[in-house]
Amino acid sequence: MGMWIGDLRRRGECQDWQKQKLEGQCLANRMTMAICIKCGEEKWGGFAPCRACGHRPVEVDELAHSLYLTTHHQRRDELLKAGRRIKEGTFTVDANIIAPFIAEIERDPAWLEKIRHPERFRPGVVWRVLPWLLGVGLVALAVSGIWRLIRDW
């Protein structure tokens, strides 16, 4: 049970049935197949925004259901069945089944914060540009150094 979030952090190794069917796609995505808890469409990664309806789970309850509806915890045909039920509006999960997922999520508030506010944890513009500036600076330095050598030859 303690493995759940850890598994997701590693962005989901493909399971065997996925390997056979979707190896290319799965490896490219490094994500788990999941079902959107709002519209029932398939998506990649339980916590990723849904491409069909744009919903991204942020509340503990939503995250718990999203976690439950991934190939980490359900077979693919079960997920598709759940998706159909969500579309029909008849999908329910026993609270007892969801409870351990909720407990697991609440056990790690730092992780929850990260999932809720990914933008806060993304490196800022400065940190993204700085390596480039340093790179360009070094190249300029090298070029000017070589130039001086050639000139003074």
Ligand SMILES: [Zn+2]
């Ligand atoms: Zn959706």
